[in-house]
Amino acid sequence: MSDLTELYQEIILDHNKYPRNYGCLDNYTDKGEGHNPLCGDEVTVYWKLGPEDIKALSFQARGCAISQASASMMTQILKGKSVEEAQELFQLLRRHLTQECEDEEFPEELGELAALAGVRKYPARIKCATLAWHAMCDKISD
């Protein structure tokens, strides 16, 4: 697989074309905004927090396929997770996108997010892959 087809895997292109949980969430409890001043990409993540876990998520964004797909997959994987679990998943993803775990396989708990592995060859794009995660996880931990 070339670097390019590894970066733009089918899953990524599919989430880009048909983003899941797109739009504003009815009765959301909070939202987080992310902005990449370098490229102007913007994302807003909405979530509904229950007593135990995150009940629902959605997002709205203007950004590249990587940031769209990552946001879209995030809204799926974090549903039903506790805030603590969400933070752990983000840290796990971040470690696997950066130099720290460069050669390691993505662990099972990251599920579809493994499709983001190709980003590791494009350091400038790692910010795209984590934009929505930062928008949510930086806010939810406050």
Add this chain to the structure above:
Amino acid sequence: MPVVFLARGNFLFETRLILIKLRSMITTIDVASIRRDFPILRTRVGGRPLVYLDNAATTQKPAAVLSALEKHYKESNANINRGVHYLAERATDAYELARKTVARFLNVARSEEVIFVRGTTEGINLVAQSYALPFLKKGDEILLTTMEHHANIVPWQLVSERNGAKLRIIPITESGELDMEVFESLLGERTKIVSLAHASNTLGTVNPVKELVDKAHAYGAIVLLDGAQAVGHFPVDVQDLDCDFYVFSGHKLFSTTGAGVVYGKYELLQSMPPFQGGGDMIGKVTFEKTTYKEPPARFEAGTPNIGGAVALGAAIDYLSGLDRVVLMEYEHDLLQYATSLLSDIEGLRIYGRASDKVSLISFTLDGIHPHDIATLLDADGIAIRAGHHCTQPLHRHYGLSATTRASFAFYNTREEAEQLAASLEKSKRLFG
């Protein structure tokens, strides 16, 4: 003797006529030969030849510039204006020669009107801090345009926050040209400064600056032209334009980064306080009071980018060896060709359709974000720019957060424009 002179004069005159005739017969330039002057154009990206279409961000440097820089550091390096030794004199001479070269390039009235700065950004900040800040007061107005680069917005905002001057914006038309009617309606007694791009870095629009200068002067306003995207594409004559300040960066004129120019009318420069304080700009320093040198030294505090100035002189000399009228025609043809190729791509929309444009094209492509386009094109060895190009207000005007920009120089070719179009079609197929 007079006869000899006459004969010689006639001979030169006739030679010139023949040259002019020959020139009109040449419809294109020897691009292959020009490309050989730019060593970096031989780069291969992942096994493919580099297609460098990011010239609006920075241009590549001819070998003549690189060797002038190396020669300077090998043979003339010293600090300027202070030493009396051999090298100090050589360095000072080289620096001042570069100033004269720039003076000729812009056709300024006297070379003391040329100030070396880091680049366009520092140049505009110099005028904002040393002209607008002390001379404008609350209620005075600074006119900018929708298409300005952040470097021609933020320095004025910093000033207006301090002295209460107001920024007013000249809007653009659908095709990306200035709305001259609104411009005229904005002009008034309160207008003190009009600051705008000579050519837009995003739309490519070449603004009718001579007309703007005339109209602004009628109200007593001064005009600053941001020439960053102009000087690399066509000759500029500041006396003909009658602008009050003209600013550009060397690195967009085939020279190195870190050296640029502010041209200012001498009487204006003379009236202005220093921009930064330090060595070289002072007359006499005591702890009670310091006197300042006359321009340009007043505005060149500290050791300047001597090598950068020398390199800039070499870049101008390199350009002088080419026929800029022919280069302009070549770039114009290239722009037309690339525009027609891109226009044929379904879902591609070009922003900036001015009748007078420098050779750059900003566009969007349905279904693919500019950043993905940049990555996909890079895989084919094509360097373009994706993002807001430091013109966020302009992008917002079009309801966009980013565009893709392909910007051409005279060393680019029709084949490269074709490769760009082919790679875009390929990207579309991948993204389905």
